[in-house]
Amino acid sequence: MTPDAPETPVPFAELSSAARQVWAKYERSSDSSLPLWRHLADSAATAGLLWEHWVPQGVVDLVITALPGGExxxxxxxxxxxxxxxxxxxxxxxACQVEALAGRMRDVGLDMPLAKxxxxxxxxxxxxxxxxMLxxxxxxxxxxxxxxxxGQFAVVAGGHHGTPPDHQQIHDLQLRPHLLRHPGASEATWRQAQYELMDGCAExxxxxxRLPTWRDVRLPQPAQVALTAVVILADWLASASELFPYExxxxxxxxxxxxxxxxxxxxxxxxxxKPWDPEEPLGEPSELFAQRFPQLESVEIxxxxxxxxxLARTMPTPGLLVIEAPMGEGNTCLL
Structure with a gap:
């Protein structure tokens, strides 16, 4: 059953003209583009649906247990x-990568050099x-x-293309702030547009x-990895123009x-x-064996x-059970 889209507010409606001109996607073959605010909203909604309707409960629990407000x-x-x-x-x-779109941003006060x-x-x-870093x-x-x-939250943005940045990469960019905001008269406009977009994301x-209450949160590394994985998938899906058109x-x-x-x-x-949600089969082991291998009904377990x-039934949570036994004990039938 398809879940309904959540009735979310539209916080980007009041963005300045500068923030609205920032672009995220460009398709050269059709000369079409998607503004950044639109892609951020698409990705947020997709991440939410993946989390609620697709991510396995075991992965969800990794994050729930680390946050004061739980689920x-x-x-x-x-x-x-x-x-x-x-x-x-x-x-x-x-933004300088596509000159036509960069030109529109310059027209609203977001100055930048040419890519070259x-x-x-x-x-x-x-x-x-x-x-x-932003x-x-x-x-x-x-x-x-x-x-x-x-850092434990922002690293998800840093690693959403597969590899979190290392200390040297962070240091190198810190020495080049002009890559984050063009210095001079437009620097304040760049900062305002960036903050408007992040404010909109938070809203x-x-x-x-909730963010003030997360100051003391300690996200375990597995939870950070799980969150990054969900964001990577959400970004990939939200970037598919056949699902989220540019028009x-x-x-x-x-x-x-x-x-x-x-x-x-x-x-x-x-x-x-839907996520895999198996039910534990009931019955004696011999009955389960007969159901799984009806062609071996005359063979005793x-x-x-x-x-x-x-032993599997004594495990408190799903996991791997490694079995070592001599040939002829039935190892193959347990695969």
Missing amino acids: EDARRLVRFLGATHDVGKATPAF EYGLDRRLAPHGLAGQ LQEWLAERFSLDGRAS LAGVVD PDSWQPEGAVGEQRRLRAAWEGLALP RPMQSAAVQ
């Missing part, structure tokens, strides 16, 4: 991380790393999160009142109706299977096979 905090956090993963695209180092003028320096500011700055200023607290995900008509009218229609169409088109079933 509700986890739901909000995954949407926030899905929303903010690409904020590093709101930088001159990224950056030279090799631009490679030091991949948008994942840029996003991590998020940490914003979390510190808006919510007084220190480097440890902000969209409902974490404005403005696909999200008009702006507001809850347009959001619901866009997300519902994408989710129905995706048609993901081996003691090792019976013991394996009994």
Whole structure:
């Protein structure tokens, strides 16, 4: 059954003209593009649906147990991380790549050099790393999160293309702030646009009142990995133009109706299977053996096979059971 799209607010409706001109996606073959705010909203919604309807409960529990608000905090956090993963695209180092779109941004006060003028320096500011640094700055200023607290959330943006940035990469970019904001008259405009987008993400995900309570959270590394994996998948899906078209008509009218229609169409088109949720089979081991291998109805179950079933039933959570036994004890039938 397809879940309904959540009735979420549309916090990006009041963005300045500068923030609305920041682009995220460009398709050269059709010369079409998608604004960053739109991609962030799509990714947040997709991450939320994946979390609620597709991610296995064992993965969800990794995050729930680390947050003071449990399940509700986890739901909000995954949407926030899905929303903010690409904020590093709101930088001159990224935006200069498509000159036509960069020109529109310059027209609203977001100055930047040509891509060729950056030279090799631009490679030091991949948008994942840029996003991590912007998020940490914003979390510190808006919510007084220190480097440890902000880093465990922001690293998801830094690693959403597969590998979290290392200390040297962070250090190299810190020495080149012009890649994050063009210095001079437009620097304040860049900062305002970046903060507007991150503020909008926080409002969209409902974490404005939760972030201050997460200052003392210690996200275990497995939880960070799980969250990053969900964001990677959400980003990949939200980047598919066949699911989330670039044409403005696909999200008009702006507001809850347009959001619901866009997300519902994408989710129905995706048609993901439900998470695997097996029920533990009842009955004696010999009965289970007969059900699993009806062609061996005349064969008596081996003691090792019976013991394996009994041992599996004592495991408190699903896991791996490694069995070593001599040939002829029935190992193959347990695979």
